[in-house]
Amino acid sequence: MLFASFPRRQDMIDTLVDRATRLARNGQRAIIGICGAPGSGKSTLASAVSDALGERATVVGMDGFHLAQAELERLGRAERKGAPDTFDAAGYVHLIQRLRANEGTVYAPLFRRDIEEPIANAVAVPPETPLVITEGNYLLLTDPPWDELRALFDEVWFVAPDESDRMRRLVERHRAYGRSADAALARARGSDQAxxxxxxxxxxxxxxVITRWQ
Known part of the structure; x- marks a missing residue:
């Protein structure tokens, strides 16, 4: 395990793009996982690296496997949305297995934060894509079936910013999607913190482990 911090955002992108490119050079598909706590910047980092690589990379998010709100309510888990048991973990593992096998074009779901629901078959990953970047909170959990994931990734990068920065970004994100200041803070300190x-x-x-980036 290596630790890295970056004084400038572009330094980070350049370093990680080089690292990703080396992984995908052998003619086989590479899969990189980007992990971290809520609000750590996983999605932002995944998008930045993917944008720099263009058609050579596709981002697939774990959040596309959120259970639908109606199902969470049926199960009595709506107040814990985002916890490990509020995802179709087995479905996500199966998707990563298909991407690892590179069995033709694979369609992945996408989570829409504006409606708080997953959208099926929204992200196409064609077989010629050499690099898949997947991001989510629970890529490194050791509980089944999450524990099957680690062996499917070529590398996993863990984003670990300063906790005050992570909390600030998390509250800002909740507010951007319509929560009041009090509700955003309560969510960040409640289920998100758990x-x-x-x-x-x-x-x-x-x-x-990426400990600092801007």
Whole structure:
């Protein structure tokens, strides 16, 4: 496990793009996981690296496997949305297995934060795509079926910003999607923090831990 910090955002992007490119050079598809607690910047980092690589990379998010709101309500888990048991974890593992096998074009779901629901078959991953970047909170959990994921990734990068920065970004995100200041803070300190406490110890299983970036 390596630790890295970057004084400038572009330094980080350049370094990680080089690292990703080396992984995808052998003619076989590479899969990189980007993990971290809620609000750590996983999606932003995945998009930045993917944008730099253009058609050579596609981002697939774990959040596309959120259970639908109606199902969460049926199960009595709506107040814990974002916890490990509020995802179709087996479905996500199966998707990564298909991407690893590169069995033709694979369609992945996408989570829409504006409506808080997943959209099926929204992301196409054609067989010629050499690099898949997948991001999510629970890529390094050791509980079944999440524990099957680690062997499917070429590398996992764990994003671990300063906790005050992570909390600030998380509250800002909740406010951007319509929550009041009080509700945003309550969500960040409540269920989001409980999930963060599950995720943060899993950093020890990552190949690279990114401790600072702007």
């Amino acid at each position: 999930n963060a406490e599950l995720v943060l110890p899993t950093a020890s299983r990552a190949d690279l």
